Amino acid sequence: MTTKKNSLEAQQAAQWRAIEPLLPEIIKRGVACLLAAKEPTSEMGLSGKAPKPKRKDADPIDEIIDWENLPNAELLEHSSDPALAERLRRSMEAFEIFNQSSSFKLAPTPSALASHADAGTDYAKMWLAKNGHHDRLKAYLDELGFSDFGAASQGNRVALAKAGVKSARQLFKWSEAAYGEYQW
Numbered sequence: 796m797t798t799k800k801n802s803l804e805a806q807q808a809a810q811w812r813a814i815e816p817l818l819p820e821i822i823k824r825g826v827a828c829l830l831a832a833k834e835p836t837s838e839m840g841l842s843g844k845a846p847k848p849k850r851k852d853a854d855p856i857d858e859i860i861d862w863e864n865l866p867n868a869e870l871l872e873h874s875s876d877p878a879l880a881e882r883l884r885r886s887m888e889a890f891e892i893f894n895q896s897s898s899f900k901l902a903p904t905p906s907a908l909a910s911h912a913d914a915g916t917d918y919a920k921m922w923l924a925k926n927g928h929h930d931r932l933k934a935y936l937d938e939l940g941f942s943d944f945g946a947a948s949q950g951n952r953v954a955l956a957k958a959g960v961k962s963a964r965q966l967f968k969w970s971e972a973a974y975g976e977y978q979w
Contacts, residue, residue: 806872813860813869867969867977871913882912883922885969891935893967899954900939901963902947903932911963 862870862881870878870885889911890903901907909919923929941947951963960966964979971977 809869809872813865817859864974866975867971868975870974871977871979879912879914879918880922880926883908883914883919885974886911887928887932889967889969890963892970893963894939899957901951901954901966902936902939902941904936904944904947904951906948907951907963 857875857877860873860877862877863884865881867885870881886908887903890901890907894900903911905919905923906916908914908923909916912919914922923932936944936947939947941950955961955963955966958966968977968979
């Protein structure tokens with residue numbers, strides 16, 4: 796119970812640190828929106844009400860945070876769509892860096908990326924397709940010598956077993972030089 800409470804408090808503290816410098820601008824925009832809400836705008840429906848968010852878990856903070864430059868430790872505290880997308884991007888980058896210097900290669904398949912980024916495999920597939928990375932990934936797998944995702948997944952299992960680990964997370968992390976130190 797205490798661990799959950801400490802984790803929640805740490806997450807809340809990280810969120811406040813991220814938005815604290817932006818509070819004056821947030822308040823200014825909020826007041827402007829309230830004043831403007833007296834008359835319907837193009838963003839409002841005919842009823843004069845603002846449209847509902849597209850997702851239940853949409854959080855206004857997601858649009859304020861600079862996910863690409865957020866330190867690793869803070870990124871791990873978030874699980875929103877933008878945070879997961881950034882985790883996957885960093886994991887893809889980590890696979891490429893690892894493969895440049897390793898004697899064996901690991902394929903960044905959707906399941907391997909999801910495992911490394913602590914995201915769902917379906918989310919990783921959607922992210923790859925949505926951001927045009929799918930074709931790039933296929934070309935990269937060809938460069939590594941894998942004919943398809945199945946062969947790449949099998950190659951990963953064999954390479955990880957030879958290395959004596961179960962997951963790529965045990966071999967490499969996101970760039971700490973670029974995004975700061977952290978613990979999985």
